[in-house]
Amino acid sequence: MNVPDRPHAPQHAYLFADPAAHSLSPQMHRAAFAHAGIDGGYTARRVGAAGLPEAVAGLRQPGVLGANLSLPHKESVPALLDDLTPAARAIGAVNTVIHSGGRLRGDNTDAxxxxxxxxxxxxxxxxxxxxxxxxxxxxxxxxxxxxxxxxxxxxxxxxxxxxxxxxxxxxxxxxxxxxxxxxxxxxxxxxxxxxxxxxxxxxxxxxxxxxxxxxxxxxxxxxxxxxxxxxxxxxxxxxxxxGMLAHQARLAFTAWTGVDVPVTVFLEALKAAEATGDPAP
Ligand SMILES: NC(=O)c1ccc[n+]([C@@H]2O[C@H](COP(=O)([O-])OP(=O)(O)OC[C@H]3O[C@@H](n4cnc5c(N)ncnc54)[C@H](OP(=O)(O)O)[C@@H]3O)[C@@H](O)[C@H]2O)c1
Known part of the structure; x- marks a missing residue:
């Protein structure tokens, strides 16, 4: 299922990575929002090391659900957050930030x-x-x-x-x-x-x-x-x-929205994106 971006959706999540254009996360999360009936959007943003503090600060705004982190930020982002799950603390890497009431919690859904x-x-x-x-x-x-x-x-x-x-x-x-x-x-x-x-x-x-x-x-x-x-x-x-890519996305989506979307929705979005060679924005 190829679902278009909803840049002004009332609930939004992001990917911060450098590079970010190759990511398949937007396709997966947009399909999950559509499946869950949530008016949500997901945007992949190319963010370098120097831009990370400002990008993370922006996650504290109302309507922002959180973000995924990929290369090169997974190990540097914990210092910018309020709290870490025990797994993220032990692993020393965060791939998912969850926003709640202005506070940011880091988790690791790769494990x-x-x-x-x-x-x-x-x-x-x-x-x-x-x-x-x-x-x-x-x-x-x-x-x-x-x-x-x-x-x-x-x-x-x-x-x-x-x-x-x-x-x-x-x-x-x-x-x-x-x-x-x-x-x-x-x-x-x-x-x-x-x-x-x-x-x-x-x-x-x-x-x-x-x-x-x-x-x-x-x-x-x-x-x-x-x-x-x-x-x-x-x-x-x-x-x-x-399979791991789909499951880590599913777990992040549940942490943001409270909705457990079947992993097949994420896998189908990956297959559709691979079939069309559709690059993320
Ligand atoms: N499927 C998923 O959902 C998922 C999730 C997370 C990561 N990944 C993948 O996992 C891989 C590792 O990610 P990372 O974040 O851990 O990267 P990383 O921190 O850069 O670590 C890369 C590791 O690979 C080793 N390495 C690199 N090139 C090698 C080669 N030619 N031969 C043998 N070892 C080599 C490095 O060895 P040295 O210590 O000797 O440099 C290092 O231990 C990436 O391909 C990433 O895409 C997949």
């Missing part, structure tokens, strides 16, 4: 969004999980998996960052050459390897995992990364990050 996408994909719950990466997305993944009792190994190009992340959020750091791959039942790519690079993989030599393993790549552009191709060639189930 529960990943868990919801893994549940949809029927991910194995026991066994060993590996998270690839050590940036904000990896922090959300390790936090989420640790909260749900997973045994987590962190593997990152810069090993010292994997060690620091594991020391802070739980789990252990591992080297790709020596990780106990055959015991791994869940592999989550939270690195940006493969993003807009169909031949780039965070694991150029794909390891032999447990045969029940699910490979989940947070990257969704391209829809089939080299990691996903390698996993499928090894006979494993593999999913890209569109």
């Amino acid at each position: 529960p969004g990943l868990l919801a996408a893994l549940a949809d994909a029927d991910a194995p719950t026991g066994g060993l999980s590996v998270v690839l990466g050590a940036g904000g997305a990896a922090r959300a993944a390790v936090y989420a998996l640790r909260q749900t009792g997973h045994d987590v190994l962190v593997v990152n190009r810069t090993h010292a960052r994997a060690q620091a992340l594991a020391a802070e959020l739980g789990g252990r750091a591992a080297w790709p050459e020596t990780a106990p791959w055959s015991a791994v039942t869940l592999l989550v790519n939270a690195s940006s390897a493969g993003l807009d690079a169909p031949d780039d993989s965070p694991l150029p030599t794909f390891p032999r995992l447990d045969r029940r393993a699910l490979v989940y790549d947070m990257v969704y552009r391209p829809a089939e990364t080299r990691l996903l191709r390698d996993a499928r060639a090894a006979g494993l189930r593999a999913e890209n990050g569109l």
